Amino acid sequence: MPENTLVTFPAGELTAETTIRLTVPVGDRHGIVCATTPFHPIDHTWPDQPADQGTLTVGGQALAVEDCVIGAAPRDGSAPISTGDDIEVRRDDPDWNWYVVHVVAADPGAVTGERAGLEVDPVWRHGLSAGHTMCELVGLALNRELAGRWTKPVKDDALGHPDFDKLAITRSRIQPTGSVDHYRLGKSLRRKGFSADRLATELPELEAGINAVMERWVAEDATVGVETEGPGVDAMRTFYCELSDGAVRVPCGGTHVTRTGEIGFTQVSLSLSDDGSELRMEAARQLP
Ligand SMILES: [Zn+2]
DSSP states (O other): OOOEEEEEEGGGGOEEEEEEEEEEETTEEEEEEEEEEEEOOOOOOOSSOOOEEEEEETTEEEEEEEEEEEEEEETTTSSOOEEEGGOSSSTTTTTTEEEEEEEEEOOOOTTTOEEEEEEOOOHHHHHHHHHHHHHHHHHHHHHHGGGBBBOOOOOOOSSBBOOHHHEEEEEEEETTTTEEEEEEEHHHHTTBBBBOHHHHHHHHHHHHHHHHHHHHHHHHTEEEEEEEEESSSOOEEEEEEEEEEEEEEEESSSOOOOGGGHHHHHEEEEEEEEEEEEEEEEEEEEEE
């Protein structure tokens, strides 16, 4: 089995010249694994950021990369490569090889060993990066606004506020124009010391607080980036942002912009489910 795919998206790369290492069926489509890729795959274990799109050119033929998923195969060759949700081991198991699988509709034929050119759609990528940076920051802004609702000490976020976002989040979806996060306000959160009393009536106040913080963070145009512990797709990666309120560092496998100013104007709206058990935060970006 080939070594782990080397990834260049953490540094913001969009193109690569590389070698095709293997092909694998992905449903009724075709997966292509290269030695190196700038493509960011969707993470099946936490599918917040959609996969990059773009083209893979081999033998003069430009194939549309419709999707990009993670593939894995045991290092000892005891099983074939599996992809996405079919991967049965814990993410980044060191006894397995980890790959980025470019999914194309047309059968590329026997291309293993061929040279290939990879090109990520720059507009789609930039939108997702801005959406992801915004999503990280609105989570921190939400923590800040909810800080007074905690009656017991819990783990703090990078800016020193109780980490509601981490403790309660159940689902996060990022798009170029915004993000939607779902939070569970259940018994276990209450037991940890979170009070949801009068939350429904205070939502407009919370929204205004989050929007004001976001306006400030976007205006200060703080440095943003991704650090990675290694060159492979399996490496731990960290999102960082040098806000005037503090330096933020959180584990994150996604892509990000380089300055908070690239996010643009952000408008957050909060809503509660009818039974009050779920808080939904929708953040919309007005494209700058
Ligand atoms: Zn993230």
